Amino acid sequence: MISKDSRSKRAYIRKEQKKEKLHYRIIIGLMIISVIYHYFISPDTIGSDPRYTTYIFILHTVAGAIGLGVYRGQFLLYRFVTNKGIGIRAFILVFYTIQGLLFSFFSIGTFARAGWEYANYQQAIHSSAEEHVYEIDRFWTKDDPSIDFYMDGHFEKIEVSYKDIKAYKDENPEDFELHLRTRKGIWNYYLLESWSISRK
Incomplete structure (x- = not known):
């Protein structure tokens, strides 16, 4: 029972x-x-x-x-x-x-x-636009393609599509610079408006 x-x-x-x-x-x-x-x-x-x-x-x-x-x-x-x-x-x-x-x-x-x-x-969006140039650490073209770089000693990456960096797949990232257009937000964060790559 x-x-x-x-x-x-x-x-x-x-x-x-x-x-x-x-x-x-x-x-x-x-x-x-x-x-x-x-x-x-x-x-x-x-x-x-x-x-x-x-x-x-x-x-x-x-x-x-x-x-x-x-x-x-x-x-x-x-x-x-x-x-x-x-x-x-x-x-x-x-x-x-x-x-x-x-x-x-x-x-x-x-x-x-x-x-x-x-x-x-x-x-x-109420801050002035700023232009920054950084050394590129790596072009990552596998899963979740990205452009990797260091900003003020901290690792950063910009997520991109494969076609955006396909041309740089076999290139040496040290030969290029990353140009960013940003706007200052809260603390040490920035809103990314645009990016481009140029050869040194």
Whole structure:
């Protein structure tokens, strides 16, 4: 005979498993939205600043993961308590931590990035255009073709189509210069308006 307590546990597990499946679908949907935003909506931006890494990337991602942990706290505690053994508990801890970070990155992280890039764009379009010249580090013509260079000591790349740099595939990048037309945005980030390549 199945006890009432046993039936309650089974019902609880089924309920949480349904939530788990829903969360996986949401993560997949958010990943698709993030990819669409990155490739079709996000403005072309170059630059680097530790404040972006701290306040836009790390802070929002960690805060979102903590929020998800609180939301699913009862279930996580149940899984932790009912599974014995250090190895299993360590796996549960790592698995759900990664899940929470991924969920947060593709949800709150994407919206935080989009909000910051909109603010950066609004700041940049009211700034004067600037011309910059950089040494080219590499013409990358394989998956995700790009022009790689260093800006103020930080690695940068401009994503391009293969046909844009096909002619430079067998060339020495040290023989060329990258010309950029940009507008200053927030912190040390710039809105990229146009680029061109010239031989030295």
